Amino acid sequence: MTLDNITVHAGWGRPDAALLEAFGGHSVANLGDAMERLDIVDGGIHPVWPGAKAVGAALPILTVAGDNRAVIEALEHIRPGDLIAINAAGFDGRAILGDNLAQRFELYGASGVVVDGYVRDRDIIEQLRFPVFARGLTPAGPFKNGPGRIGVPVAIGGVVVNPGDIVAADADGVIVIPQSRAESVLAAVRSIVELEVAKDAEVVALRAARA
Numbered sequence: 757m758t759l760d761n762i763t764v765h766a767g768w769g770r771p772d773a774a775l776l777e778a779f780g781g782h783s784v785a786n787l788g789d790a791m792e793r794l795d796i797v798d799g800g801i802h803p804v805w806p807g808a809k810a811v812g813a814a815l816p817i818l819t820v821a822g823d824n825r826a827v828i829e830a831l832e833h834i835r836p837g838d839l840i841a842i843n844a845a846g847f848d849g850r851a852i853l854g855d856n857l858a859q860r861f862e863l864y865g866a867s868g869v870v871v872d873g874y875v876r877d878r879d880i881i882e883q884l885r886f887p888v889f890a891r892g893l894t895p896a897g898p899f900k901n902g903p904g905r906i907g908v909p910v911a912i913g914g915v916v917v918n919p920g921d922i923v924a925a926d927a928d929g930v931i932v933i934p935q936s937r938a939e940s941v942l943a944a945v946r947s948i949v950e951l952e953v954a955k956d957a958e959v960v961a962l963r964a965a966r967a
């Protein structure tokens with residue numbers, strides 16, 4: 757479907773809610789270790805308020821630098837549990853969204869948004885407690901002309917995000933788990949957690965030995 761200059765590829769498969777919830781219990785660092793420490797979104801994308809954390813099924817959007825028409829058109833495609841993943845060209849000259857779009861995302865059931873670009877209205881977004889991850893902040897508002905694409909693979913921080921991939925984000929940053937690898941990554945992260953617990957126990961034992 758094409759709305760003049762916005763192309764929409766709707767109808768992708770989404771992981772079920774229980775699977776998303778299982779990922780929600782794990783840190784992004786541990787999930788990264790479970791992915792052989794590869795394919796992790798670059799560290800320039802971080803939470804815009806401390807404590808922001810989200811897991812969801814990717815709804816990818818491609819915009820042109822400084823323009824959010826595709827983001828607005830994507831609102832009607834949001835399903836509960838989606839995480840909006842926006843390639844905004846990493847552009848630092850304009851915010852691709854702010855508190856108003858964040859409220860709308862939440863209204864439609866999105867779990868969060870990751871922007872390879874800049875955003876604004878940080879203080880209100882923090883008050884809303886809606887998880888937003890971005891490269892940075894600028895007060896300059898976006899234009900609304902397009903073009904753009906919705907529901908196509910996009911790059912976020914150097915990593916491919918396909919529609920329906922699992923995206924997890926926390927204080928450390930963002931990771932993308934391909935839908936086809938979900939079960940194996942979940943099994944691997946459970947082993948990583950066991951190793952981490954053992955490493956912590958080692959420190960406790962060392963501390964006791966030195967006391």
Ligand SMILES: O=C([O-])CC(=O)C(=O)O
Nearest residue numbers: 852853854855856857897
């Ligand atoms: O004006 C815009 O499109 C972006 C914005 O500030 C908001 O979503 O609150």
Ligand SMILES: [Mg+2]
Nearest residue numbers: 854855856877
């Ligand atoms: Mg605003």
